[in-house]
Amino acid sequence: xxxxxxxxxxxxxxxxxxxxxxxxxxxxxxxxxxxxxxxxxxxxxxxxxxxxxxxxxxxxxxxxxxxxxxxxxxxxxxxxxxxxxxxxxxxxxxxxxxxxxxxxxxxxxxxxxxxxxxxxxxxxxxxxxxxxxxxxxxxxxxxxxxxxxxxxxxxxxxxxxxxxxxxxxxxxxxxxxxxxxxxxxxxxxxxxxxxxxxxxxxxxxxxxxxxxxxxxxxxxxxxxxxxxxxxxxxxxxxxxxxxxxxxxxxxxxxxxxxxxxxxxxxxxxxxxxxxxxxxxxxxxxxxxxxxxxxxxxxxxxxxxxxxxxxxxxxxxxxxxxxxxxxxxxxxxxxxxxxxxxxxxxxxxxxxxxxxxxxxxxxxxxxxxxxxxxxxxxxxxxxxxxxxxxxxxxxxxxxxxxxxxxxxxxxxxxxxxxxxxxxxxxxxxxxxxxxxxxxxxxxxxxxxxxxxxxxxxxxxxxxxxxxxxxxxxxxxxxxxxxxxxxxxxxxxxxxxxxxxxxxxxxxxxxxxxxxxxxxxxxxxxxxxxxxxxxxxxxxxxxxxxxxxxxxxxxxxxxxxxxxxxxxxxxxxxxxxxxxxxxxxxxxxxxxxxxxxxxxxxxxxxxxxxxxxxx
Amino acid sequence: xxxxxxxxxxxxxxxxxxxxxxxxxxxxxxxxxxxxxxxxxxxxxxxxxxxxxxxxxxxxxxxxxxxxxxxxxxxxxxxxxxxxxxxxxxxxxxxxxxxxxxxxxxxxxxxxxxxxxxxxxxxxxxxxxxxxxxxxxxxxxxxxxxxxxxxxxxxxxxxxxxxxxxxxxxxxxxxxxxxxxxxxxxxxxxxxxxxxxxxxxxxxxxxxxxxxxxxxxxxxxxxxxxxxxxxxxxxxxxxxxxxxxxxxxxxxxxxxxxxxxxxxxxxxxxxxxxxxxxxxxxxxxxxxxxxxxxxxxxxxxxxxxxxxxxxxxxxxxxxxxxxxxxxxxxxxxxxxxxxxxxxxxxxxx
Ligand code: HEM
Ligand SMILES: [Cu+2]
Numbered sequence: 013x014x015x016x017x018x019x020x021x022x023x024x025x026x027x028x029x030x031x032x033x034x035x036x037x038x039x040x041x042x043x044x045x046x047x048x049x050x051x052x053x054x055x056x057x058x059x060x061x062x063x064x065x066x067x068x069x070x071x072x073x074x075x076x077x078x079x080x081x082x083x084x085x086x087x088x089x090x091x092x093x094x095x096x097x098x099x100x101x102x103x104x105x106x107x108x109x110x111x112x113x114x115x116x117x118x119x120x121x122x123x124x125x126x127x128x129x130x131x132x133x134x135x136x137x138x139x140x141x142x143x144x145x146x147x148x149x150x151x152x153x154x155x156x157x158x159x160x161x162x163x164x165x166x167x168x169x170x171x172x173x174x175x176x177x178x179x180x181x182x183x184x185x186x187x188x189x190x191x192x193x194x195x196x197x198x199x200x201x202x203x204x205x206x207x208x209x210x211x212x213x214x215x216x217x218x219x220x221x222x223x224x225x226x227x228x229x230x231x232x233x234x235x236x237x238x239x240x241x242x243x244x245x246x247x248x249x250x251x252x253x254x255x256x257x258x259x260x261x262x263x264x265x266x267x268x269x270x271x272x273x274x275x276x277x278x279x280x281x282x283x284x285x286x287x288x289x290x291x292x293x294x295x296x297x298x299x300x301x302x303x304x305x306x307x308x309x310x311x312x313x314x315x316x317x318x319x320x321x322x323x324x325x326x327x328x329x330x331x332x333x334x335x336x337x338x339x340x341x342x343x344x345x346x347x348x349x350x351x352x353x354x355x356x357x358x359x360x361x362x363x364x365x366x367x368x369x370x371x372x373x374x375x376x377x378x379x380x381x382x383x384x385x386x387x388x389x390x391x392x393x394x395x396x397x398x399x400x401x402x403x404x405x406x407x408x409x410x411x412x413x414x415x416x417x418x419x420x421x422x423x424x425x426x427x428x429x430x431x432x433x434x435x436x437x438x439x440x441x442x443x444x445x446x447x448x449x450x451x452x453x454x455x456x457x458x459x460x461x462x463x464x465x466x467x468x469x470x471x472x473x474x475x476x477x478x479x480x481x482x483x484x485x486x487x488x489x490x491x492x493x494x495x496x497x498x499x500x501x502x503x504x505x506x507x508x509x510x511x512x513x514x515x516x517x518x519x520x521x522x523x524x525x526x527x528x529x530x531x532x533x534x535x536x537x538x539x540x541x542x543x544x545x546x547x548x549x550x551x552x553x554x555x556x557x558x559x560x561x562x563x564x565x566x567x568x569x570x571x572x573x574x575x576x577x578x579x580x581x582x583x584x585x586x587x588x589x590x591x592x593x594x595x596x597x598x599x600x601x602x603x604x605x606x607x608x609x610x611x612x613x614x615x616x617x618x619x620x621x622x623x624x625x
Numbered sequence: 626x627x628x629x630x631x632x633x634x635x636x637x638x639x640x641x642x643x644x645x646x647x648x649x650x651x652x653x654x655x656x657x658x659x660x661x662x663x664x665x666x667x668x669x670x671x672x673x674x675x676x677x678x679x680x681x682x683x684x685x686x687x688x689x690x691x692x693x694x695x696x697x698x699x700x701x702x703x704x705x706x707x708x709x710x711x712x713x714x715x716x717x718x719x720x721x722x723x724x725x726x727x728x729x730x731x732x733x734x735x736x737x738x739x740x741x742x743x744x745x746x747x748x749x750x751x752x753x754x755x756x757x758x759x760x761x762x763x764x765x766x767x768x769x770x771x772x773x774x775x776x777x778x779x780x781x782x783x784x785x786x787x788x789x790x791x792x793x794x795x796x797x798x799x800x801x802x803x804x805x806x807x808x809x810x811x812x813x814x815x816x817x818x819x820x821x822x823x824x825x826x827x828x829x830x831x832x833x834x835x836x837x838x839x840x841x842x843x844x845x846x847x848x849x850x851x852x853x854x855x856x857x858x859x860x861x862x863x864x865x866x867x868x869x870x871x872x873x874x875x876x877x878x879x880x881x882x883x884x885x886x887x888x889x890x891x892x893x894x895x896x897x898x899x900x901x902x903x904x905x906x907x908x909x910x911x912x913x914x915x916x917x918x919x920x921x922x923x924x925x926x927x928x929x930x931x932x933x934x935x936x937x938x939x940x941x942x943x944x945x946x947x948x949x950x951x952x953x954x955x956x957x958x959x960x961x962x963x964x965x966x967x968x969x970x971x972x973x974x
Contacts, residue, residue: 054923060840060944134837140813141796141838231814237797238812271697277712302799302810302835304818307743311736318728318735322721329720330712332689338707339699350694357686361679368731370738371671373807374657377799377835441658442651443803445835448843449944452913453922456652533706 017553019103020513024110025088026408029401031114032081037475038121039078042070044472047432051465053453063449064132065151069124071135072155075251076162077117079393083258084109084169086400087197089408091173093504093511094191096182096520096527101175103551104603109169111561116162119568123154131155134447136248137218139229139240144222150572153222157568160215161561163208170204173197182503183542184522188282191502191526192268192275193400195282196261199289200254206293207250214243223571238303245296253292255389257285259396260327263349265502266403267331270346271338272499274526277330284323284330291320301369302376310369317367324360328353343497344418348399351426352392359387362437377447380440386433398422398478406492410510411485421477428470435460435467501529506539514548517618548613560599567592655831657803664742664806664822671738678727742807745788746821752786755779759791759798759811761838762845762946763899763912773864776899778907779832779849782857784825791818799835802849808835824851829908840945846912852973860972864902867891868968876960883951884961890968898948903970910935911942933962 018024046066049057058066092100100106123130128149133142142152177198181190190198218240220226227233229240268275275281297305297313305313331353340346362384366372375381406412439460444451451457495505503520504511506528518541524530531539567589574585653659660666746752756767757779767774781787791800793811801808806822824830834845852860868891871877885894888901905928909915914931915924926934934941936958939948953961 060843064837064840064842132840138797138837146796146839235814237814238816271707272699273707274709274711276710277717280712280717302808304810304812304816307739310743311739314735314739315732318732321728322724325720325724326717328686329716332686332693333710333713333716335693335697337710338697339703339705340694340697341699350690354683354687354690357683361682364728364731365672365675365679368671368675368735368738370668370735370742370807371675373742373809374665374668374672374803376808438650441656443655443657443831443833445801445833445843447837449840450843452846452915452924454924455655 014553016558017107017555019107019551019553019557021088021092021100021103021106022408022511024106025085025090027110028081028085028088028113029408031110031117032078032085035073035077035117035121036079036082037479039070039073040472040475042066042073044468046070047465047468049449050451050461052462053451053455053458055450060449061129061132064134064447065124065130067447068131068134068137068155069121072120072131072159074389075135075255076159076166077113077120079255079389079397080166081113081117082397082401083200083255083393084113084166086193086262086397086404087173087200087258090400090404090504091194091197092176092180093407093507093515094194094502095177095180095185096503096516096522097176097180098515098519098548099180099551100172101179102172104554104557105168105172107554108557108560109165109172111165111557112168112564113162113165115561115565116158116160116165119161119565120154120158123151123158126150126154136244137240138244139218139221139235139237140231142218142240143229144225145230152218153572156215156219156222157572160212160219161564161568163211163215164564165561166204167208167212170201170208173201174205177201182516182519182522185527188279189522189525189527191261192264192278192281192285193258193261195285196257196259196264199285200257203250203254203257203289203292207247207254210243211247211251214240214247217243219571223574238300241300241303242296245299246293249296249299250289250292252385252388253288255393256396257289259352259393259400260285262396262400262403263331263352264334266345266349266399267334269403269497269499269501270341270343270349271335272341273334273338274501274529275330276333276336277326278525280326281330284326287323288320291316291323295320298367298369298372301372314367314369318364321360321364328357328360341499342419343402344413344415344422345399345402347419347422348395348402351422352395352399355387355391355395355429359384359391362387375440377445378440379436379444379446382446383433383436383440386436390429390433395426398425403497404504405485406496406509407504408510409486410490410492411488412492412496413485414481417477417481417484421474421481424470424477425474428467428472428474431467432464432471433467435463439464495528501526503527503539514550514613514618518545519543545615545618547615548618549610550613551610552608554603554608556599556603560596563592563595563597563599565592566595652831654804654829657807660804661826661828661830662805662822662824665804667738667741668807671734674734675731678731682727742820744821745819746786747788747790747819749786749788752788752821753781754788754790755781756790756792757800757811759793759795759800759834759838759845760898761795762834762841762943764800764832764834764845764847765794765899768861771861773861774896774900775864775902777847777909777912779847780857780860781824781849781851782854783827783851784823785854786821786823788819788821791820796838797836798838798845800832801835802830802832804830805849810836824849827851827853841943844911844913844943846909848908848912850908856973860903860970863970863972868893868902871960871964873960876957876964879953879957880961880964883953883957887948901965901968903968904932905966905969906971911939914942927966929962929966932965933958936962 049055129151131151133147217228221228227235229235229237231237264275295317298317301310402413444457492509494508520539521542570585570589577584651658660669758765765776766779791809791811793813799808799810805824809818809820830849832847887898888894890901910931916928917925920926938950
């Protein structure tokens with residue numbers, strides 16, 4: 013119950029982690045089934061329909077239900093601590109963000125258990141295949157409504173972080189003193205603010221097409237199928253940067269800590285991050301070189317895309333030079349971070365290759381692309397998340413993950429990863445299209461696909477080992493030091509692990525970049541407080557975020573089945589949808605009329621170590 | 626010394642593999658790395674340029690990485706604190722400028738090539754016009770100037786420029802013949818996309834659909850067959866000849882009532898689904914059952930057997946295709962398969 017009503021950012025971070033981790037396993041299982049199907053030619057381990065459901069759900073789940081929430085987990089757990097804040101700007105909204113994500117995710121996955129099955133038009137859901145004429149059944153309805161609801165959560169989460177970072181920084185924490193992870197979270201949140209509305213509009217239009225017979229994307233009735241591609245990628249390309257920027261942030265923190273060195277070229281890192289975020293919006297059409305936009309558009313988007321390599325390159329070299337001259341310690345967290353660099357570089361260079369439009373006419377929609385984006389999102393983002401989890405685990409849970417097991421996990425996962433995806437570049441170049449259920453014998457694809465499948469199994473084993481590590485660690489006493497890595501540089505390492513509910517007993521005074529490190533170097537034990545000890549105002553827990561999201565979930569069901577349930581009575585689906593909205597708006601109403609002042613933690617209580625989160 | 630050795634050890638297999646693959650690997654009729662026509666050749670040129678630049682980048686970054694992690698690893702008990710370097714403007718400018726230069730080297734030919742490959746030959750009297758229409762899960766090829774239509778196998782005169790107008794009858798698909806040219810989407814609605822290519826050498830090239838279009842997307846293969854001019858003319862002429870019905874009246878009746886409602890042969894039948902004229906001389910049935918008298922793989926068999934397999938249960942071969950199982954007696958099935966396997970166009974030399 014405590015967990016259903018919490019508005020504490022640290023607990024919400026943990027909720028995000030558990031839910032995101034769960035969906036990572038689901039998406040991973042789907043990936044394994046895909047790879048088992050492809051391990052030999054003309055296999056029929058799963059049917060063609062099931063296969064398309066698997067790739068669609070794998071992609072959708074990994075991006076929206078695993079990667080994003082795990083990033084939100086880290087952001088929730090770390091950002092307020094790094095800026096010396098007691099909480100996020102809108103704790104209630106934060107909880108609401110989690111619950112809408114969660115119910116959206118559940119709604120999407122319920123589709124597996126329905127008679128018409130999961131969505132099967134690819135995670136990009138190109139019209140008209142995703143429209144009512146070609147995707148009959150409810151699969152795509154689940155996609156549209158599930159993502160719409162989950163997207164609300166992401167959007168409000170992003171806004172919350174923007175406001176938090178702008179408004180809640182401790183005294184002295186200027187923008188140019190903010191830790192890199194906070195910077196990355198900030199830019200990511202800004203990207204969310206601009207990108208997710210595009211998705212919401214697209215999904216709403218597709219929903220109208222599907223449920224109310226509108227014709228936004230139906231060319232036979234004056235709609236435009238290419239319009240969907242534009243809307244999708246205007247959201248979709250920034251989305252990729254939304255995913256990778258926080259990973260960049262993690263890597264910056266981890267590498268700097270375990271090299272015992274200040275981040276090299278901090279200001280150029282900030283600048284590069286902003287530039288990547290900006291360019292991320294300018295290049296969506298590089299997903300559409302073969303759509304036939306014409307040579308002018310193709311040339312412009314080619315060049316714009318290549319430009320992203322410049323700020324990215326700046327980042328890579330800055331990381332390497334952060335290590336240069338440092339004293340590098342290879343903890344598990346740092347193994348992931350260091351392993352990230354070459355892997356991400358490879359994903360990056362294939363990205364530049366893809367940007368050359370005429371060559372992309374060959375690469376597009378082949379396994380070359382599958383290899384490229386997995387180098388970026390698994391080799392970049394997932395390694396980044398693993399790195400961050402190992403790094404901040406003690407802060408989040410008060411326990412250090414087992415290092416030996418952690419290193420074994422890294423090597424198995426890492427080798428498995430390269431085995432799976434390196435070879436796929438060549439599969440693509442040799443003529444294997446992506447999203448294919450099976451391939452003919454004798455085309456020369458067999459051995460490479462087999463190797464790829466073996467690699468995927470290794471990655472699966474690695475993931476299980478990580479879970480094992482979590483379980484083992486969880487059984488140990490909660491005894492991590494405040495600064496367990498001893499070389500902590502930022503504010504989160506100045507407070508207990510895990511932090512008390514109110515984070516900072518006294519808001520710290522920040523005197524420079526790498527605030528904690530600076531105090532340590534100046535011979536101080538901790539931060540200088542910026543305020544006297546006083547009573548701390550805390551928000552009260554509330555069940556309303558949960559009920560609001562539950563209402564949306566019910567609405568989703570009602571809308572989807574509005575046509576099927578007519579045998580009960582006409583329009584019953586719309587009544588159900590209405591009921592759901594009633595619950596949501598009712599909860600909102602309650603929230604507005606009921607004056608909740610929260611509560612205070614008094615100075616006496618602060619002395620008592622019992623108030624842990 | 627140590628690190629240089631490790632570096633080489635790690636890189637050698639990688640480079641070896643690259644060289645192996647780049648030196649024209651993969652099937653000549655399928656691989657983008659083994660181009661068989663000028664368009665694919667030009668695309669491959671750009672790929673090679675990009676490859677070389679990028680391998681250079683990767684090698685340098687890997688070398689730096691390795692050097693750093695070997696040289697600066699923390700020794701046991703080392704409590705010293707390294708100098709806290711802020712950054713270096715000189716270095717940062719270097720790694721801003723060098724990538725920009727590399728991108729110019731790549732960007733200029735890219736833009737050139739974009740415009741090169743978007744040339745429109747559709748009014749060129751020497752070019753052969755083809756309207757490609759994609760369907761779930763088959764391809765229709767219409768030659769408007771010759772007034773003929775065929776399916777699954779695009780026959781072209783070698784060396785001539787072929788201009789494609791790409792359309793779809795249902796969802797998005799993408800027309801792709803890797804060894805001859807990159808892909809172009811077939812968009813629903815009024816817009817048609819144009820592209821051109823040519824195949825200087827005679828031969829059969831494998832084409833694929835590259836855009837997810839439903840359960841049998843991965844099986845939506847076709848062939849491009851490049852033949853000499855005379856053969857092409859014979860082929861085009863033969864396609865317009867009337868075609869005799871099966872000699873056995875029972876088979877003929879079944880064929881007419883159950884197949885020709887959708888398909889056409891010669892001047893008979895409907896235009897809805899793939900035109901079957903000359904199907905006996907095509908390389909495959911349904912694009913994926915390869916016709917050969919010397920089958921090696923389970924997707925290969927004689928033309929007759931392939932047709933038999935297909936007609937018996939198309940859904941088994943291409944799930945979700947719109948032909949569906951046709952109700953035929955054994956005799957009708959055998960007879961139709963035999964008839965179609967003998968429905969050849971004798972046009973090559
Ligand atoms: C366990 C490791 C993984 C394996 C073995 C794996 C494997 C695959 C395979 C085989 C495909 C299908 C490619 C095709 O047929 O076109 C695929 C698609 C995809 N994967 Fe992964 N994947 C893994 C992890 C991830 C992760 C972590 C993400 C994102 C965070 C991700 C994102 C995607 C996306 C977006 C697609 C495209 C789906 C579509 O075409 O609609 N994958 N993956
Ligand atoms: Cu297709």
